[in-house]
Amino acid sequence: MSRLVVISNRVADPRKAAAGGLAVALGESLQQTGGLWFGWSGTIVEDGPTGEGELHKQQAGKVTLATLDLSREDHDSYYLGYSNKVLWPVFHGRLDLANFESNYIGGYRRVNQLFARKLLPLLKDDDILWVHDYHLIPLAAELRAMGCRQRIGFFLHIPLPPQITIAAIPQHEWLMRSLFAYDLVGLQAEQDVEHFRRYVINEAQGQALDGDHFRAWGQTLRASAFPIGIDVDEFNALAAAKESRDMFETMRREYSQRRLLLGIDRLDYSKGIPQRVQAFRELLANYPENRRSATLIQIASPTREDVDAYGDIRRELESLCGAINGDYGELDWMPVRYIHRVVARKRVPGLCRAAAVGLVTPLRDGMNLVAKEYIAAQDPDDPGVLVLSRFAGAAEQLKEALLVNPYDTHGTAETLQQALQMPLAERRVRHQRLLERVREQDVHWWRRSFLEALREAPAER
Incomplete structure (x- = not known):
């Protein structure tokens, strides 16, 4: 069985009840495959150089937890800035609260590049990668640019807004194009899939193919609804x-x-x-x-x-x-x-x-x-x-x-x-x-459905 690699902004020990239902659900597959969970450590290095972070590894049963420190500048632009002052309000339909400060996107791209650079040496050829949420939308594109050819899936835990709202984001085309580096994009609801379809057709001049498959910018992916549940x-x-x-x-x-x-x-x-x-x-x-x-x-x-x-x-x-x-x-x-x-x-x-x-x-x-x-x-x-x-x-x-x-x-x-x-x-x-x-449709159904769909993706792009 291929090893599961989970990448998210924060990492939790899946053995601990306090980690929450999502961590427990992911932990089941991680334990079965001797998986890897990669993300930010939660530590901000006040005097560290921008773009450099120390990598920490620890074992949680059969699961390897790999976490990365961030500099204050990177944290503030990637997390507080672009993730939570741009993507969060826009994706929730609050353009009036968005702050399109120009340096935020630079920090966002820089941290995703840093994640890709630190993660790549830890990967095995037959790994299956599952990236989570809006903090890491461009991660697959950064990994692909570095030669990663494994199956990579992405799940967006927040809503995807209508096409016209997405278009308000400066450099929205770069952001949405990044999604096409994934083999599978999971969204919470059918309405989100419809918003994605309209963006692909009307903004990207792409195509909606059979079976929730879409083609744009020379790449094809599947985008489907996988509503998350509870345990x-x-x-x-x-x-x-x-x-x-x-x-x-x-x-x-x-x-x-x-x-x-x-x-x-x-x-x-x-x-x-x-x-x-x-x-x-x-x-x-x-x-x-x-x-x-x-x-x-x-x-x-x-x-x-x-x-x-x-x-x-x-x-x-x-x-x-x-x-x-x-x-x-x-x-x-x-x-x-x-x-x-x-x-x-x-x-x-x-x-x-x-x-x-x-x-x-x-x-x-x-x-x-x-x-x-x-x-x-x-x-x-x-x-x-x-x-x-x-x-x-x-x-x-x-x-x-x-x-x-x-x-x-x-x-x-x-x-x-x-x-x-x-x-x-x-x-x-x-x-x-x-x-x-x-x-x-509990959280275990959600995990199984997504991973089954991801495993059906082509072995190489």
Whole structure:
């Protein structure tokens, strides 16, 4: 069996539960093949020369973890700059927040070249390479330029925007052309594949061939939807553990007279949290019976706090929550419980199970696994209701959720009322169908489907 080589911005020890579901899923194939996981070490060398980083190796069972230090200049231009101030906002449809600083792209290309140069000597002739996410879009092109001929696949964890939005990126043709150095490009949703198709035809003057194959710039690749899932069994084991059960009992005891609506997000402008809070306010205004009986718990964990846009959204959210609590709160009831810190993952299943309504309403999201975790956490005899944004990739799979337009505050408030009033029989039917789909297309299905498709790619380009 060919060795699997995974390349991502950050590396995790797949043996550790804290590494997360993705690391565990990749770890299974990495362990089976004695694989290699390559990425940034997380270390910034303040006085190191630009473009040079020390390579570290360690064993995690049968898996080799190879990590690279970055200089401050490279980190700031590649990661903080191009990845998170250009690609992240543009790919989430926020051109107004993009910063097209000219030196960012130079650092982005330089670090991808550095990754390729350090990775190439570690490769074997029959390796299969799997590159992850927007930080490393041009990595295959850099490897090909250095003579790499192995099969290389790429998976984009965030959404791919429409053609006209991509075209707003300076040097967008170079970026998209880089994708054609891969043999397989995996996207989260069919909508993303359609956006890719339109770009290839209209911007690159390429062709859409049979079977999700595309040809442009003299190269052919396959681009298909591989919606990522969760490890349901692992999440259920987490739910059965003491910390999760204690959380559920605590929430049920403290909110015995209330019905909980729950949002769990990173504090990111793509998540639609202010719009969600405004919809909850309209629910209280239009349906007074929910006052004193409904509580919104909104967890917004810190992220990228050195970027101005995140400070702005934090201040907006704190103001909104304070205003609602001031206008509607009572001495014994606080309408919104806003928590700006990370809640331990081992407590999340119990928190989800206690919530009558799960709110996953991003303005744009590649997939959103919180939606799937909320479904997996529910009691099938008395399940909660998932309210899901139609702009999350998960909406293509989870059609039995209540789908909303998060920009429509009034419509979302009406849907929240529908969720709170939904009869038990309907809740059970919807949950059963949702859980079946979450189980069928779990993270292991995702990994197997992608790697099978990549292995079918030609041995040499």
